[in-house]
Amino acid sequence: MKNKVCFHCGNECETDTIVLDEKFFCCNGCKTVYEIFSANDLTCYYDLQNAPGAAPSEIQGKYDFLEQEAIIAKLLEFHEEQHQVVQLYIPHIHCSSCIWVLENLHKLHSGISSSQVNFPKKTVRIGFNTEEISLKEVVLLLSSIGYEPYISLEDYEVGSKKVDRSLIYKLGVAGFAYGNVMFLSFPEYFEVNEFWLDQYKVVFRWLMFFFSVPVVGYAGVDYFTTAYKGLRNKILSIDVPIALGILVLFIRSTYEILFDKGTGFFDSLTGLVFFLLLGKFFQRKTYNFLSFERDYKSYFPIAVTKIHKDGSEENIQIYDVVQGDRLLIRNHELIPVDGIVINGNAQIDYSFVTGEAHPVRKKSGDKIFAGGKQLEGTIEMEVLHSVSQSYLTQLWSNDVFQKDKRSTFTTLNDKIGKNFTIAVLTIAFVAGSFWLWYNSGKALNVVTAVLIIACPCAIALAAPFTLGNLLRILGKRKFYLKNATVIEQLATIDSVIFDKTGTLTTPSENQITYQGTELSAAETQLLKNTLRSSNHPLSRMVYAYLPHSEKLTLTNFQEHIGKGISASHQGMNITVGAASFVGASEEKDLLETAIHISINEQYAGKFVVKNAYRTHIKEVFTALEKHCELAVVSGDNEGEKNYLSTLLPEKTTFLFHQKPADKLAYVAELQKAGKKVLMIGDGLNDAGALAQSNVGIAISENINVFSPACDAILDATKFEQINTYLQVAKKAIQIIKYCFILSLCYNVIGLYFAVTGQLTPVIAAILMPLSSISIVLFTTIATNILGTKIK
Structure with a gap:
């Protein structure tokens, strides 16, 4: 009697005695995992893929070393009070169901607060509460559900440094089989009838079959897996027509040699998979060359x-x-x-x-x-x-504190490629039906050629390679984007909002004068140390203006965003900031940018700042005005409104006395009116507006103000290039569209020959990777030329 298959891991069961809920398991470990999932309402894990789990290994006592504090400290990424974060390498991560269960660990144990999978690196980053679960227990939990981590004790490094060579192995298998099948097909090609028909016809044909089995079952299995997973999730991926083409070729060829109807298409089949994998290998090499996985180091x-x-x-x-x-x-x-x-x-x-x-x-x-x-x-x-x-x-990039704008943004690839696979399958079905009626002998060739020649690989490559290479180029030009989607979002911008202080102004060239009662040495020292603690542009300016003084440890310090600072030292209290915040008369502050000072609740004076605006500010606004609505929002007063009105375009909107919440509300108001908003600020008082905007750019003055709310960071020395960057983003989308047009032309021409029965599957398999290579070369050259236009 045939052995049952384990419901959890898919291995054959040596006994049929381990049963639960009418499901068979190969061992008690797999049964335990199923019980855990059932108890925590996670059995939908098995809906993602049949038998997706792994059989848990015996781990009793294996991880006792994780009770030693010295080792734990080496492994942890973060440890503060009862919260710890660790990143573990999980070799068994292999599919979407693995990602799903590992990112739902919090349902298996309340002590786990978060878990995030990095699928390419096969790692999971886990945050947990040490009062509820220890690192050892986390590892044991992972092991118990079939995801035992790899931990190296020799150097305390987590993860394996092994390079994934599976694609090379599959390419080798496909190439070896393709060469041998072609060699075995020579008698058929040259019509050596006597020798072929009389003695070795059956042997050669079955040899071709056996060479083709590992090509379909091993080298080309990824196409079947991806297509199957997509269909299970009601998604028609680009691998569906490829998988269908391979399957149709193999079944038809096997049928022909079984019933002595012909030699089949094993040469086309093995050639197809070989050239597909060759194209994928080239793609991977090119990705590495372009540094698509960017390293900010x-x-x-x-x-x-x-x-x-x-x-x-x-x-x-x-x-x-x-x-x-x-x-x-x-x-x-x-x-x-x-x-x-x-x-x-x-x-x-x-x-x-x-x-x-x-x-x-x-x-x-x-x-x-x-x-x-x-x-x-x-x-x-x-x-x-x-x-x-x-x-x-x-x-x-952590979504814990950053709203994912990509979830509400549809990429160009999604828009154009959404119905591509449906169209290909429809054409294949209609063409196949026609030829089945008109000339049944050609029907299979036509269907297979259509499925191969219309493969949307070129379309799928256009956006990633274009945007990936442009990310690298922009990074070299000191414009750092969070991800490739930001480029597409930049291309849609029709409204630009600028913060004033620290964004339009440059701290290094401002002129400062003091007006008020003379400050004593102690008061100056306290003021200097108070401003030393702040990163606001005006604070940094006045700090640099004041004379050197000894460092103080402030007993109290509070920074009120958008208002000012309060601090104290040895009984002396100081308040620095806006006039209303320190208790000064509002009338004194109407026509100037100033930092007011109050010491021990007595108004002392103010530092008046004459702003120096960045060079080329007029040119930047003039260029942007041609295709964007412009606005300047500032927490300062209207003191420089008249000057800015003469400097900037007439239609520029000016808003002053804007608190951080007001800036955010203004961005939201524009978005409600259908505008695509770009917010440019210094990342301090603008965090809310940067997060709310479609794209938020933080200006960096080489100061350690980390702004997770922004989508991009621009070096202040490249301020005059803002419009150029927007134009580059728009032209990048044009490059992608040109790639789509090239791919469409290729598909239309190829489909014509395929539908009319003039294109054999093996020729189609050769042309398809050539199309992908041409798209990659075009995007690389075009984006590099585009990059030369950025100064």
Whole structure:
């Protein structure tokens, strides 16, 4: 009697005694996993794929080493109070059902707060509460459901460094089979009738069959798997016509040799799979060449303030930070590395990492982790190890705190390719039906040729290669985008909003004068240290203007976004900010940009700032006006409205006295009217507006103000290129459309010869990867030419 198949993992059951809910299991481990899923309402896991699980291995005592604190500390990405984050390499991740169950671990244990799968790297990043579950228990839970992690104890590294060579192996199998099948087909090609028919015809044909089996069952299995999963989820993927073409060729060829009707199409079949895999191999190599999976390590535009031994401060690139450096972290700055608090009152917000907005207080000597944000004044820290840029990039892209704008945006690829597969299948069916009636001998060839020649691989490649290469080019031009979708969103922009202070103005060239009672040395020292803790552009300007003074540790510091700062030291209280915030008369502040000061609740005076606007600001606005509505929104007063009105285009909208909530509301109002809004700010008071906008760009002045709300970061020195970047995005979409037109022309011509029965499947299989290669070459050359237009 044939053995039953395990419902969980698909292996054959050596016994039929392990049964639950009328389902058979190969071992108690698989049965336990099923029970866990059933108890937690996760049995829909089995709807994603038949027998998607893995048989749990015996792991009793295997992970006892995870009870040692020294080892745990090496493995963890983050550890603060009861919250820990770990990234584990899971070799068994192989399909959509794996992703589904691993991202639903919180349903299996309440102590797990989050889990996110990186499918290409086969890793899962898990956040958990140590009061409810330990790292060891997390690993045991993963193992119990068939996803045992790989952990190397020799170097404490998580994950395997092995390179996935499966595509090379499959390409080798397909190439070997294709060559041999072609060789065995020579007697048929040259019509060697006597030798062929009398002695070795059957042997050669069955040899071709056996060579074709591993091609269909191994080399080409990915096409069947992808097509099947898509159909199970009611999605017609581009692999459906390919899988149908392979299947039709194999079945027809097998039928012909079984009933001695002919030699079949094994040469076409093996050639098709070989050329398909060759095209995929070329695609993968090109992706690597274009650095589509971008690494921000070499150019991420965030700096940090390093404190030298003589007490001087210097802004350095974040990837230049090394172990032992002493860093200054200001109010609302991101902590870029793990380190030890040296001085200051540390109140750390780890919501970027954990999703939980519960600030944690740290004292001198305590460890703090990368990804936290300092909320109260300045702190000094000593670096424990170099920065991990990939970690900061994860934070930038983390959906815990960033609304995913892509979920409401339909890409060009989705719009054009949505019904492509349906059209191909319809043409194949109609053409096949006609030829079945007109000349049944050609019907199968026609259907197969149509399915192959109309493969939408070229269309599928156009957008990823164009946008991927452009991401790399823009990065080199100091314009850093979060993802490729941002380029498509930039191309739709018809309304641009600018913040004023720190965006249109440049702090390095502003002129500052003081008006008021003379400040004592102690008052100046307190003011200097108060401003030292802030990252607001005006604060940084006045801080640089004041004379050098000794460092103070403030006993109280609070920054009120959009209003000002309050601080105290040894009984002296100071308030700095807008006139209304410090208690000054509003009339004094109508026609000027100023920072007002109140000491011990007595108004002292103000620093008047004469703004210096960025060079080429007029040219930027004039260029943008041709295709966008423009607006300037600012938290400042109308003091420079008259000047800006003469400098900027007549139709520019000016809004002053705008609080952060007002900026957000204005963006939402424009969007409600159907506008596609680009918000450009400094990432401080503009976070809400940046997040609300269709695209948010943060201007970087080489200061460590990390703004996860933005979709792009622009180096301030490239301000005059804003319109150029928008035009480049629009032209990138044109390049994609040209690729679609080229692909459409190729498909129309190819379909004509296929439908009329003039195109054999093997020729179609050769032409298809050539089409893909031509599209890749076209997009690469076109985007590189486009990149040369950016200064």
